[in-house]
Amino acid sequence: MPTPALLLLIATLLPLASFTILLFIGKRMGTPLAGVLATLAIGGSFVCSMIALMVWLNPSGQYFDPSRQTMIEWGANKNPINLPYQWVPIGPGIQQDHPNFMDVGIYVDSLTIVMFSMITLVATLVHIFSIGYMREDPRFPRFFTYLGLFCFSMLGLVIGGTLLQLFIFWELVGLCSYLLIGFWYEKKSASNAAIKAFITNRVGDFGFLIGFGILFYHLGNVTLPKMWMLLGDAGFGHDITLASGVIFPAGLLTVMGVGLFFGAVGKSAQFPLHVWLPDAMEGPTPVSALIHAATMVAAGVYLVGRIFPILTPGAKLFVAITGVTTLTMAALIALAQTDIKKVLAYSTLSQLGYMILAMGLGSWIGGLFHLITHAFFKALLFLGSGSVIHAAHHEQELPQYGGLIRKIPVTGITFGVAVLAIAGFSIAGWGFSGFYSKDMILAHAGAFGYLAESSGKSSAYWLFFYLPTIIAYVTAFYMTRCWMLTFAGKPRNQHLYDHAREAPIMWAPLVALAVLSVIGGKYLGVSELLQSGIRESTQYCRAVVPKFDGFGTAWPAEATTTTEGAEPTAAASSDIMEKGHELMHHCVGWAWLVGIGLGVIIYWNGYSIAGPLTKFPPVNYVRIWLYRRMYFDELYFSVFVAIVMALSWLSATFDKYIIDGIVNGVGGLVKRTAFLAGWNDRYVVDGAVNGVATLSQELGAAVRAPQTGRIRMYVTVLMVAIGLGLAGAIIVTLSR
Amino acid sequence: MNLLAAAIDRPFIPGWADPANGLRPFAPELWLIVAIVAVLIVPFFTRRSNLACAATALFGLIAALLATMIVGTSDGVVGSHFRGLLVVDPVTVFFKGLLFLFVIGIILMWLCTTSMSMHEGDGPEFFTLLLGATLGMSLMASTSNLLMIFMSVELASLPSYVLAGFRKTHRVGAEASLKYVLFGAVTSSVMVYGLSMLYGLYGTLQVEELAHQMTTGSATSVALLTVAIFGLLIGIGFKISAVPFHFWCPDVFEGASIDVSAFLSVASKGAGLVLLLRILMTLASTAHWHNVPGISLSAVAIVVGVIGSITCTVGNTAAYVQTNIKRLLAYSSIAHAGYMMCALSMLLIGKGAESDLKDPASVATQAILLYLAVYLFMNLGAFTVAGLVYRQTGSEDIRDYRGLGRRSPVLALCMFCCLVSLIGLPPFAGFVAKLNLMWVLFRSGGWWIALIVVIGVNTILSAFYYFRVIRAMYLENSDAPAFFPNPLGLAISGACSVLLVLMLLGWSPLGRMTDYFSHLYFGSATVLVHEQPDMSSATASR
């Protein structure tokens, strides 16, 4: 096994080892030790990943190319490591020479390496932070047990070489997320949030399974590069004829792509399955930083990155629409939230929307680049908010804060750095990390607009550029609002202010992440590595399919066949990219300044300006609408209630008329409906979780209606079934 | 070694070497009968009769298991014996092996749960009944003669009725056995009526002959044939507890002691499924079905598939509000039987018709065998934990599982593994089994896709109620004291959990084994129409 793959495998297994150890003797190890062990394990993973990165960049161990007198180019002429293993024979017989196997495997390219480095780095920092943050929690060892399992699953997801593995680890990270959201299960809201996350993700997974099923049906469980090779032409939107002669219709390809993408919609909390992520903030804050900001929710983007070559134009359009909807909606909702973690949660949604949008528009590098930079500054924001919450004795409401910069300066400053990073701070072409990645996405969006225009598409395609542009301003504004309300102004809760103080062990991760947030865009070479990732994968595929250009198909321009051996790019021709970049520069060049300036002015002194402003009725209505998260939860709940009502009406009818005979009349039915109506009133705002639970419960009541415990009822139902069956069958067969 | 093997596969009479006509193929059954008699005699020589009987029964079952392995793998025993009344084929051998293994597990489970509360002196009766029912089930799996079907179903049922009410002073036990016997008597009598019609239509009791007559003989009434098949389905549906013949199942499982519930949950249903499998297979494998006027196999397939999907839906939804763990597991077992029935419906697809698979029946058989094997372990594990908790707390209420993760972590972990496996989530073999099943349905295409959707939705539904138990164990607190469970019970449930993980990792050997058996059964290799696409020849149409 090649060295990088081996190192990454070790990095994956280390957290599993810590999980296993902690599972059995974690409680005996006690409060600091369990955390230290877990941190050492994930730290080991980080070291392994870094060594793997070094080896990957330069197998020879030399960083200087003496022949050309230059530093060796990033990722030049690498071959991805693709190691498939036959795991399960499916279907065909043992006597066959070559049975159809369900493959598992390891696939390592630059993207894998980048993801590993990012995940292990953020996870290590979060582990260190958690040792301080969770110190007083009685279930301290269990927390680290779960974290270990999570890290293992997340790394396993990234290293997996087939979609099947992706799905397996996908479910595992979902399970960890469920366990960690519900970590403080004594809180009803926490355990409800956990269930909500679980259910919502199942919906997404169902879509994923459908897509997976279609893929599976046509190709079997193939490794990632094989999948790209076989379906690499999906971007053209034609039917694809497989080697076996089976035609894979374009429409089905689109359905498959959308289905697979639905998994990402669930995990990355995209519209319309976004409702779980804000509630997931009920979990401990380090968990929010690690899972619900930096890694797991970004797994959706990673997935789209992996299936990118097999997305048809239709599927890409769907992806882009989802992304743009989410980023707009979430940013608006974030404007009105008062809980510091909710603000960050919606900001996460919005940034994920950007990544998904980038994927949909064909900017593979942009989306994944933003994933990495976002992981740094959003983890920083969450850890910062954790520090604030820790200092404020678990008070999370912005109106209770104010002026905290004087008490917790390190947190305040690092948080400020993160705000600048997410706002896209830049001067003279140099900026914090968020600037580079977001600009790349927006520039591509601009180029996309021009391309759409030139290929005669509707002008609505320009929305993919203008909405994110506007939201760039909004982002800077709401993040500034969050910072100002927390750290600036006069203390609004004197008691809280007096007792606030920082824990030193939490500084190190904050500072480290702050540094990464500053330099992550330009100096770590992330985008170069990603660029080389495309090149590697493309070259690997071209060894078999000479015309492969799965990562580079520009759309919505009409499909053009690429020439053999052309340099693969993620974008269209360079002049259109230039035009897009120029347009972006005009539109959002100073967005960070406008947003931050406006935020600073309005929230200069707490709510003194913003308060009266929102009293103005139209603004207030909008504020309430946004504050209540556009009523999505209520909408979903009403739909559930409608279904439940219909079902219970059916079951009541069944119960009353068929089972008990007509004897009891409609009284019971009326009573039941009335009861349900009352129930509806009482619980209608209690979240969609209850809805699902009740749905199953009512369904259960319906099917259990005959299970009255009366043997004669059983026999009667049986006999009626026999009678109907017999009579029906006989009549049908006789009438032929 | 050879001597031992000879002793086991030719019990008590030397010289039964003739594999074609001798009793040798039925050495496992003979060992069971020996054990039944021995269990009745042993108490006269010992004072601790319960334990002695358990040991005797264990010995008999182990001998039967070994005999199954030896006889089943030797040449020349496959085929029908005793004028077609009993058959030995790979599916039978596989199922018998599973069954005996499972009953051994049940007896071990009995030792650490119910045996403590059983009166000294009741052991002989208990084990006579248990072994008798086991004998019935193993015969159910190895016959395709109408009379023998009836006999073996009765032999499996009658002792089970008594077992359900074995705790005589328990009111729920008495009620459970009353419901069981009434329901069973009604369904079996209707079945006999149906069988008599089958005999009347074709004049034979052999299912193969019958299938042959159906397709080649003179056209008789399809209406009466429907009646007859209906009757047969009712009798077997009762054993499988398919909707609407499932009513007894939750009540009996709740009322019976936990080892009996566990026994019925796998053994009885498995035997019914294998019986149904053989009948459907025999019907389907007879050629020229399109010659039969007015009735098509696909209609029967649709009926089986629809019953299967209704069964799993009913099982899963009804389980949702249960508070009694045994009742919950009862509904869950209904659901799992439903999943397997869904795959059974595939047996009836004609070769190559509307399907990508050249031999869907063999693939479906493989999926069912694998599911059964995995299901056995997850159910045994879950029931054992439930039994241990019952012994400790005297309660079967899910509320008494609160805080189990703290009170008895290893036990809770075993339960967790089994439940997650029952849902069908990845780290456990339940995932393998379900995925395999769904995959088979998927490959067969056509309206079987709808069954996949049903199974998928059901998997989501089932997650809710299994998670209720998990949630109670890990996310809720209680003041109940911590306890250390019986080590034997812990060993059983732990072994089941570990096996579930190993089966996932060893998916390949497991798949190969079941594949091997199903192929032996069908006597030929099957080839998938879709070959693994070749890397070098991928082309795209423009």
Next chain:
Amino acid sequence: MTTANILAIADQQQAVAAVLFYIFAGISAISALGVVISRNIVRTAVFLLFTLVGVAGLYFLLNAEFLAAVQLVVYAGGTLILIIFGVMLTSKSPFSRFEPKAVEVVIAISVASVIFFALVLAITRTKFAVNPTDFTAYPIDKLGQTLLGDFLVPFEIVSVLLLVVMIGAAYLAKGRRREAD
């Protein structure tokens, strides 16, 4: 004898057979109806006895003398006695009469009549194989040979079944054990 004579005798025999059939069928059908209708469990048992006897008569008509004897000895003589014994053991006066509800009666009658008409329809529309055999031409030992030849396996298994069932029934019926034991 002339052929006309033989025919006449055959006719006569057929007429006798028809009369006997209607008598036995009437007995069993009417008493089966009685089983359904009767409210008193003891009376129900008596009706069942008549049904069983009627069916035994039908077996005679069908040349199944051995079966008829078995029916009378095992069924009417054994099983029914067992049932009546059960009735005696369990019927202490107030519980021996249970009235069904009107709704239940309606459902039962409708289900029963639907099934009956469906069955009759199916039976009358079916052409069964015709190969009447006069079993009086064969001695009864044929039956014994079949039982111990073709059907040896079920014959043996039934012995195990009866053993197991006997043990089980005896266990349950041997009286309630005191909780204190």
Next chain:
Amino acid sequence: MEIGLTHFLILAAFLFVCGIASIMLKRNAIGILMGVELILNAANVNLVAFNRFSYGTINGQPVLAGQVFAIFVIVLAAAEAAVALAIFLNFYNNFATIDVERAQNLKG
């Protein structure tokens, strides 16, 4: 009119239906058992009648499969009745009644 197979089958169908009706109507467990016996008798009449009228001989040799089946059904009916009555007795010991309507502790 000559008495043929159909007559016996219709009588059996009638017995079958009576059995079903009494199973549905009786609240006494023993009554339900009697209904079951009726159905078994119906099946037996079918079997014997088929044997007599349709499948009595093959190649001139008598074949008694139907009758033998009927004998086994009778034996099994007796066994079933024994088990069922023991269970009823056990139920009676626990509940002091054999009204099946009283067996309602297990439900849902």
